[in-house]
Amino acid sequence: MATGRGFYRSLVGKKIVMGVTGLIWVGFVVGHAAGNLLVFRGPEALNSYSHFLKSTGELLWIVRAVLVVALVLHVIAAVQVTRQSRAARPVGYAKQEHQAATFASRTMRWGGALLLVFIVLHILHFTTGTVRPAGSFSTTDVYANMVTSFRIWWVAFFYVTSMAALGFHLFHGAWSSVRSIGVSPVSADPLKKKVSLGLALFLWLAFTAIPVAIFAGLIG
Amino acid sequence: MNLTLHVWRQAGPDAPGKMVRYEANDISPDMSFLEMLDVVNERLTAEGETPIAFDHDCREGICGACGLMINGIAHGPEKGTATCQLHMRSFSDGAAIYIEPWRARAFPVIRDLAVDRSSLDRIIQAGGFITAATGGSQDANAILVPKENVDDAMDSAACIGCGACAAACPNASASLFTAAKITHLGLLPQGQPERYRRALSMVGRMDLEGFGSCTLHGECQEACPKEISIDTITRMNRDFLRASVTGGRE
Numbered sequence: 001m002a003t004g005r006g007f008y009r010s011l012v013g014k015k016i017v018m019g020v021t022g023l024i025w026v027g028f029v030v031g032h033a034a035g036n037l038l039v040f041r042g043p044e045a046l047n048s049y050s051h052f053l054k055s056t057g058e059l060l061w062i063v064r065a066v067l068v069v070a071l072v073l074h075v076i077a078a079v080q081v082t083r084q085s086r087a088a089r090p091v092g093y094a095k096q097e098h099q100a101a102t103f104a105s106r107t108m109r110w111g112g113a114l115l116l117v118f119i120v121l122h123i124l125h126f127t128t129g130t131v132r133p134a135g136s137f138s139t140t141d142v143y144a145n146m147v148t149s150f151r152i153w154w155v156a157f158f159y160v161t162s163m164a165a166l167g168f169h170l171f172h173g174a175w176s177s178v179r180s181i182g183v184s185p186v187s188a189d190p191l192k193k194k195v196s197l198g199l200a201l202f203l204w205l206a207f208t209a210i211p212v213a214i215f216a217g218l219i220g
Numbered sequence: 221m222n223l224t225l226h227v228w229r230q231a232g233p234d235a236p237g238k239m240v241r242y243e244a245n246d247i248s249p250d251m252s253f254l255e256m257l258d259v260v261n262e263r264l265t266a267e268g269e270t271p272i273a274f275d276h277d278c279r280e281g282i283c284g285a286c287g288l289m290i291n292g293i294a295h296g297p298e299k300g301t302a303t304c305q306l307h308m309r310s311f312s313d314g315a316a317i318y319i320e321p322w323r324a325r326a327f328p329v330i331r332d333l334a335v336d337r338s339s340l341d342r343i344i345q346a347g348g349f350i351t352a353a354t355g356g357s358q359d360a361n362a363i364l365v366p367k368e369n370v371d372d373a374m375d376s377a378a379c380i381g382c383g384a385c386a387a388a389c390p391n392a393s394a395s396l397f398t399a400a401k402i403t404h405l406g407l408l409p410q411g412q413p414e415r416y417r418r419a420l421s422m423v424g425r426m427d428l429e430g431f432g433s434c435t436l437h438g439e440c441q442e443a444c445p446k447e448i449s450i451d452t453i454t455r456m457n458r459d460f461l462r463a464s465v466t467g468g469r470e
């Protein structure tokens with residue numbers, strides 16, 4: 001019956017996969033934001049946190065593997081549902097007025113594409129040190145890597161822009177994912193997104209504060 | 221009141237179509253939108269032109285036959301209202317009104333504003349029913365149903381199958397339509413035996429018909445003349461997920 005491939009072959013199955021994988025990333029991103037905020041407590045706090053993460057060995061690799069698999073599934077499903085949805089309306093309207101769709105919901109695709117570019121560059125920048133906008137890179141001094149990078153205006157700008165995209169993606173996504181998976185409770189006003197607004201604001205503020213504070217010379 | 225209409229005209233399923241401009245003069249604000257089109261059609265007929273084709277039947281908001289994209293909004297500017305129940309007082313004198321058919325691969329144009337919505341019928345045929353035993357009807361109170369379930373089932377059963385949800389959806393997804401039926405039957409005792417098989421086959425049929433994927437924009441809920449909630453989509457996905465795990469058997 002519709003187990004396995006049959007499940008994934010349907011659009012609802014694909015959306016459930018997107019919801020689950022998206023939520024896995026939401027969990028990671030929340031933890032990541034909280035950890036990064038340690039930069040405001042100085043080099044010691046941030047560097048020892050980073051050292052602790054790297055000391056977890058296998059666990060770190062398991063988490064990384066889960067995140068990579070989740071991202072790959074999320075992106076593949078995103079491309080597939082987008083293509084099917086485009087094909088579902090070969091002739092468009094001369095006029096269409098949105099009644100409920102938000103800026104966030106309408107930019108899931110382009111915003112998601114920007115996030116993919118960001119994730120790749122971000123890993124090459126801070127994790128592997130392959131891309132070095134500031135010229136130098138230290139495997140032990142994460143604090144210095146942050147400060148030297150975010151003093152460069154276009155690096156700070158790229159991060160600030162990408163984090164705005166993350167905020168929008170999750171304002172819609174954190175709300176829609178629980179509905180796609182079918183675990184959201186019945187609601188008198190389903191379009192209200194209070195929890196996801198709070199989550200998106202927290203993540204956006206936390207991730208934006210770091211490059212902005214460093215660029216403005218408030219820390220470092 | 222006097223209006224300028226921009227109407228999609230298309231001679232047949234494979235003919236090319238285009239927006240054509242018409243003047244609708246001396247329209248009473250108490251007319252329904254369809255009566256306004258009737259007036260225009262009478263004039264077109266008198267002038268020897270082919271009248272504008274559009275679907276309609278009950279004209280009292282209960283059959284689901286009518287359905288037009290009016291100024292970019294499915295069923296027009298009035299919330300919770302089918303096209304036949306929309307009145308011209310909702311427009312201002314001198315207004316320009318764009319009238320288009322539902323647009324979706326699964327709703328091919330038959331002529332002008334009339335589209336073929338049999339894709340929705342096939343979704344219902346895939347499982348939107350209960351296989352009831354025939355015979356004398358049971359005593360009404362023999363099967364007890366919790367009040368909340370009755371309310372939610374009735375709200376979902378209000379679907380008239382007009383297709384505005386798929387027409388308004390930026391992805392041309394028929395999720396609200398399919399979910400309304402799955403919710404209606406899934407909340408009632410009579411719907412239980414086939415509940416999970418129903419979710420699998422109706423969702424499968426919806427894809428086969430060429431509808432798009434749900435992004436939960438919420439456009440369908442706003443367009444629905446019966447104001448059916450997108451909570452039904454959450455229920456549909458939940459039933460589908462569970463059915464996928466159990467293979468449709470409980």
Ligand code: HEM
Pocket residue numbers: 015016018019020021022023025026029074075078079081082108109111112113114115116117166169170172173174176177178180181433434435436
């Ligand atoms: C930090 C990384 C990311 C997180 C936390 C995330 C999270 C989410 C969540 C929670 C959803 C809602 C899923 C649902 O409604 O069921 C979602 C939807 C979506 N995501 Fe992501 N995502 C991320 C990256 C990406 C990337 C890299 C792409 C594309 C390349 C992408 C494309 C999409 C699209 C297109 C949707 C909407 C699908 C639809 O409903 O039509 N996302 N995302």
Ligand code: FES
Pocket residue numbers: 275276277278279280281282283284285286287302303304305380
């Ligand atoms: S004509 Fe029956 S609902 Fe509009």
